[in-house]
Amino acid sequence: MERRGEQRTTMTTIKDVAKRAGVSVSTASVALSGRGPVSEATRRRVLEAAKALDYRPNAIARSLVTRRTQTVGLVLSDITDPYFHEITKGVEHVLSAAGYALILADTDRSAAKERRSLEIFEGQRVAGIILAGSGTEDEAAPLDLKGDGIAVVTIGRHHAGLPFVAVDNVKAAGQAVAHLAETGARRIAFVAGPEGLLAAEERREGYLAALKERGLPSCPEWIVRGDFTPQGGHRAVAELLERCGRGACPEPDAILAANDQMAIGVLKGLKERGIPVPEEIAVAGIGGIPTGEFVDPPLTTVALPMKAMGEAAAGMLLEMIEGGRRKARPSVWLETHLLVRASTGAGRA
Amino acid sequence: MERRGEQRTTMTTIKDVAKRAGVSVSTASVALSGRGPVSEATRRRVLEAAKALDYRPNAIARSLVTRRTQTVGLVLSDITDPYFHEITKGVEHVLSAAGYALILADTDRSAAKERRSLEIFEGQRVAGIILAGSGTEDEAAPLDLKGDGIAVVTIGRHHAGLPFVAVDNVKAAGQAVAHLAETGARRIAFVAGPEGLLAAEERREGYLAALKERGLPSCPEWIVRGDFTPQGGHRAVAELLERCGRGACPEPDAILAANDQMAIGVLKGLKERGIPVPEEIAVAGIGGIPTGEFVDPPLTTVALPMKAMGEAAAGMLLEMIEGGRRKARPSVWLETHLLVRASTGAGRA
């Protein structure tokens, strides 16, 4: 055991290691990194000294001279939203396996916080940034990054001219509508996501397109705005049931929510009103979050490959970082798939 | 607009700013940091130059000389576990508000990954580390940190001799048992957490103590081991119902799960068997995760102040970091509170 806590503030440096091994600092550096010519004997001595002193290379100092860091930043709009959990996990896995540190920033969907986070990232000289979840306002900030040689990959923001990992939201919504129609639904309502959010708009678009394609009726009152939270979904049912059936629009026999969180709120609202799901109204979501399996009835949904999205984004980023600027950066579309559960199941059609 | 992308690799430095402002580098530094005497005129000139050049101070270089960073590491066992979501949010908020960057590490409950993460943190010279969720094995690694002047705060690991933020798990389990008993339960089963996990063991202990205190019967077969996941809870009911009612132990009329995730799995298992909750068997959890509100029936639980725990831990850490080593570091116990919902509600007693 080494003595500790004697001179608390100063960690052991490469200088200490060199001294103990009886070599120069530069030789120690070369020996430690294994990236240069060293005699086997000194290499061993240096390594021993390092171990004995519990030497931990100072990444700060290294970065200053090499002008590269082993850190990447992840920006997301709300770490509390299940959509980001598997994504974050996937990102973290790939990154930590490659020896990179992951800096996390939660923007709370505020463009100001996003900008601030990006500034901190720049200050930290992160090697790359992953942007997950669209900020609701300006896209200018991300674009600024292109200037200073920081690699950027986005998840689900396949505009903005940046490399991306994404799913086809239009298609995903279409898959849900198709399934609903096949189980007998004729009057499909839609709980939309927050305005200005790309994924939300695309799903809405996909819903409308699918209705048209299948010749299903569409009605403005069947579309109600939500905010991607369960509470939002809960409010949405109330609004939906209140305004339908009176005017031109009859009550829907199915509800598609733009994400699972809202679908779960919808389920709750329906249950409170004693409306049986799926017998009277079928419900489906988009997302594939774990909770969907445990609500009642279990939620049919279009699952997004969230972990894979995180892994893919991190992988692309690492290639860009390590392959240098010339490296190709093919954006990628990942597949979604329908997950049929009871909320659209038995008892219908 | 400034020109960009001309010399891609080099960001503007303080030297550029100084030159443009027509002052020395040190004057620029002083002016920028506002921590020294400068004439109003030069201060303005420097700031203008910085803005014009879109200057972003290099935190790396600054850290190297000041020997302090504005980064803290958060280690948790599984970012996918809802327990950590609000905690992470709380931590992130406090930290980013103070201008600190948050480095996240997910250990997957592997001691090896935890150790590796801590090494990366040390390499990054983080100013502090928050340890959330016990690693299942050795506590040696965290202790090593005390050597090199890195502030450490734990969440829910109030052993290990480190400052902590925690809840009284024994009491929390007791609250649940008390409530269950008050609603008429006499035979309370327990779905325990993973072996070796502090919180899990304490809740088990609290469960047993509460039974004894209230003179409620206890039976070894009423305790079944889970793993803190919904699937684990689901398996646990199966095991419980299979082995009870045959031997010495009658079927339970209530099930307390050591966390909400498992309680949700229990609910699902019960539903599949057509056992009405809470009429025949009441169910409660510990945690207070958002999902509990949306399962059927909504889950009664003992809520832990997760966001506050994250905020408190981050706050303590910042005090330790900025107040220097002398600063007092009072560990804190936060209160839990019972959240009564339908899974133990109407239809009972």
Next chain:
DNA sequence: ATGAAAGCGCTAACAT
């Protein structure tokens, strides 16, 4: 194969 020297971008004495 090894060492001396320079320098990454910044801050912090110390002069002026």
Next chain:
DNA sequence: ATGTTAGCGCTTTCAT
């Protein structure tokens, strides 16, 4: 009030 100097811990030519 401003500039000069030194140096944080490391990597990297360049000599030897």
